[in-house]
Amino acid sequence: MSCLQKRVKNVAVLISGGGTNLQALLDFEAKGGLKGGKIALVVSSKSDAYGLVRAQNAGVKTAVVTKKGVELSQFEASLLSLLKENEIDAVVLAGFLVILSPEFVANFKNKIINIHPSLLPSFGGEGFYGLRVHQAVVDSGVKVTGATAHIVSGEVDRGEILVQKAVEVKEDDTPQSLQLRVMQEAEWVILPEALNLILSKD
Ligand code: GRF
Secondary structure (H helix, E strand, C coil): CCCCCCCCEEEECCCCCCCCCHHHHHHHHHCCCCCCEEEEEEECCCCCCCCCCCHHHHHCEEEEECCCCHHHHHHHHHHHHHHHHCCCCCCEEECCCCCCCCCCCHHCCCCEEEECCCCCCCCCCCCCCCCHHHHHHHHHCCCEEEEEEECCCCCCCCCEEEEEEEEEECCCCCCCHHHHHHHHHHHHHHHHHHHHHHHHCC
16 A cells, blocks of 8 residues: 555444434445445444344444443443454444443544434433434424534534534424434435545544
8 A cells, every 4th residue: 555545444333223324324335425434343232223233234243332231431441442453443423322431532532423313502412312302302393403413522412513404393293203304304414424524534
């Protein structure tokens, strides 16, 4: 490899559930959309997460690091050694339900991104996850919501915003119908874009 050629960066996607955002990333990569990186590892905090099946179907290596009954420091130590063993350069939190400590995040400065299902800083922070976010949006009466892809910093949902996309809130929306539209119209679109943004930086 000449010194002008850049090494392909290894990306790990961290999940806890269904993995539709992971699927969007895998599809994006399969279409040749991912620039300068490859999804090298999928880690789930839950052994029964369907996202693991999605990864296996795409031929991507998987691992489970259980959070249940384990101290955060121990969980993070196991996760960190796994990421190091696999020479991971960038990390995507895609429906990952563990809040990582500032100490852990410091190991991958500006190289961890998260997808959040609202237009941050609105409807974000601790306690705003899953359907709770969309319930709060519906209850508030706002007419526009969306999704935000951002850098993960030491503070929940407060890192630098990379990409946002707005989604209309309809009169008859339920938290469930809104969740689906936000995923389809915003999350699955902007998360791959945000990954390319961090991969393009040294
Ligand atoms: C998404 O709504 C994402 O914004 C949030 O958790 C959900 C995960 O869905 N952080 P999936 O596992 O990617 O299907």
